[in-house]
Amino acid sequence: MxxxxxxxxxVKLSCRGLWKVFGEGTRRFLDRHDLESRDGPPGTAELAAAGLIGAVRDATLExxxxxxxxxxxxxxxxxxxxxxxxxxxxxxxxxxxxxxxxxxxxxxxxxxxxxxxxxxxxxxxxxxxxxxxxxxxxxxxxxxxxxxxxxxxxxxxxxxxxxxxxxxxxxxxxxxxxxxxxxxxxxxxxxxxxxxxxxxxxxxxxxxxxxxxxxxxxxxxxxxxxxxxxxxxxxxxxxxxxxxxxxxxxxxxxxxxxxxxxxxxxxxxxxxxxxxxxxxxRAKVLSVRSVMVPGPIPNEVAGELPAAARIAEVAHRVVRAERPFAVVEADGRRVGLLERDAVLEVLAPPDRGAKAAP
Missing domain, CATH: 3.40.50.300 (P-loop containing nucleotide triphosphate hydrolases)
Known part of the structure; x- marks a missing residue:
């Protein structure tokens, strides 16, 4: 999506500095702590030492x-x-x-x-x-x-x-x-x-x-x-x-x-x-936009691909084509090229655990 x-x-729904702490004495514990202090809110170890469970700690989202x-x-x-x-x-x-x-x-x-x-x-x-x-x-x-x-x-x-x-x-x-x-x-x-x-x-x-x-x-x-x-x-x-x-x-x-x-x-x-x-x-996550080569587009391309598409969605077309594809934003602008090697790099990245040859 x-x-x-x-x-x-x-913003439909938001929270800021939201806490849910379970255990006896929660209010007394929190009253002794400034949850917005420069030193930061109490951590899990400090809560556990007080016999408390911080199920939600200082959560902020929109x-x-x-x-x-x-x-x-x-x-x-x-x-x-x-x-x-x-x-x-x-x-x-x-x-x-x-x-x-x-x-x-x-x-x-x-x-x-x-x-x-x-x-x-x-x-x-x-x-x-x-x-x-x-x-x-x-x-x-x-x-x-x-x-x-x-x-x-x-x-x-x-x-x-x-x-x-x-x-x-x-x-x-x-x-x-x-x-x-x-x-x-x-x-x-x-x-x-x-x-x-x-x-x-x-x-x-x-x-x-x-x-x-x-x-x-x-x-x-x-x-x-x-x-x-x-x-x-x-x-x-x-x-x-x-x-x-x-x-x-x-x-x-x-x-x-x-x-x-x-x-x-x-x-x-x-x-x-x-x-x-x-x-x-990574092919399921990375977008065409993230791996394209930005810049001018040659006249001869294999076709156009949406910039927001996932690599997994377009890989079969790119790998089989003889030319790169133009990358197109939603407004129709051509913003770069997607080449076969870039797609292959996503599909088969180097082994992180492999050691370089001497």
């Missing part, structure tokens, strides 16, 4: 309107906790949280309930479908909770059921559906209320690999149609690469780097990020 231009989009923002990390890194803080399913310990410019931490329970019902959609790893309701009534359930009259809510439910590819199964019960179909019902239910922000917490991780790939394809299709603002949690970097505009990598409750997939792979900010991304197939 194309990386979004942060400068050209509005999610822009219409982008897919993926938060990823290993188990226990804090990615699911920060998602629940962003939606206020759990209360942050400290920090700022803004939704559409509004202080979400200042919202009352009644206001928060209304925001969740009308502005936020959520999909989790476990489908949590109501077993006694068929597909139509499962999908319509959030609208029923809102008090939408039956004809309207069922009409809307039928729309999203068709959108996720389940038309004809409206009368099926969850037990009569495959795992992938059940997840589609969960997705349809979360979309029924037309949320402004869509939270997905490892929604495909419980699925078999083939079904998971199918659901990723479905997710990409839906996003092209709906252009939702999405916060997506995963521990799978390949999945993140396929889906994300930008990615935040977490470690021990802290965000260590935010960037496009290409930025994380080519310019890792820390050794941890470098290790995290070292086995990623």
């Amino acid at each position: 194309p990386a979004s231009d942060a400068s050209a989009t509005n 999610v822009h309107d219409g982008e897919v923002f993926v938060i990823m990390g290993l188990s226990g890194s804090g990615k699911s906790t920060i998602l629940r803080c962003l939606s206020r399913l759990i209360e942050p310990t400290a920090g700022e949280l803004l939704f559409e410019g509004r202080d979400l931490l200042a919202a009352s329970e009644a206001e928060l309930t209304e925001i969740r019902r009308h502005k936020m959609g959520m999909v989790f790893q476990h489908f949590a479908l109501l077993p006694h309701l068929d597909v139509l009534r499962n999908v319509a359930f959030p609208l029923e909770v809102q008090g939408v009259e039956r004809a309207r809510r069922e009409a809307r439910a039928l729309e999203v059921i068709e959108l996720v590819g389940l038309k004809g199964r409206e009368g099926y019960f969850p037990r009569e559906l495959s795992g992938g179909q059940q997840q589609r019902v969960g997705i349809a239910r979360s979309l029924a209320a037309e949320p402004d922000v869509w939270f997905l917490d490892e929604p495909f991780s419980a699925l078999d690999p083939l079904i998971r790939r199918e659901m990723q394809d479905e997710f990409i299709r839906l996003q092209r149609v709906l252009a939702k603002t999405i916060v997506f949690i995963t521990h799978d970097f390949d999945e993140a690469i396929r889906l994300a505009d930008r990615i935040a990598i977490m470690k021990d409750g802290a965000i260590v780097q935010i960037g496009t997939p290409e930025q994380l792979v080519t310019r890792p900010a820390t050794e941890y990020v470098a290790e995290f991304t070292q086995d990623v197939a």
Whole structure:
């Protein structure tokens, strides 16, 4: 998916200096520390010494309107906790949280309930479908909770059921559906209320690999149609690469780097990020723009390639062609050449572990 231009989009959801600390005496501990001091906030060792767990530590991020923002990390890194803080399913310990410019931490329970019902959609790893309701009534359930009259809510439910590819199964019960179909019902239910922000917490991780790939394809299709603002949690970097505009990598409750997939792979900010991304197939991440030769374009070229395309998408054409390709930006400008050797270098990079010959 194309990386979004942060400068050209509005911030939909953001947090600054967000903390979620578990354990007794949390408030007393934090009161003794200046979380914005020049010496930096307390680390994991200091928290552990006080018998506390810093599930989210000093997290700052912005999610822009219409982008897919993926938060990823290993188990226990804090990615699911920060998602629940962003939606206020759990209360942050400290920090700022803004939704559409509004202080979400200042919202009352009644206001928060209304925001969740009308502005936020959520999909989790476990489908949590109501077993006694068929597909139509499962999908319509959030609208029923809102008090939408039956004809309207069922009409809307039928729309999203068709959108996720389940038309004809409206009368099926969850037990009569495959795992992938059940997840589609969960997705349809979360979309029924037309949320402004869509939270997905490892929604495909419980699925078999083939079904998971199918659901990723479905997710990409839906996003092209709906252009939702999405916060997506995963521990799978390949999945993140396929889906994300930008990615935040977490470690021990802290965000260590935010960037496009290409930025994380080519310019890792820390050794941890470098290790995290070292086995990623670079052809899936690197754009044509990143490996082209800028400058004038000769008259004789094999054709044109979009600058934003991934190398994996165009490699077969470039490798087989006798001439280089012109690289074209979205506005039609020719900005450089993509040559065969540059593509081969991405497909078969030098062995990092190999020693130079004497």
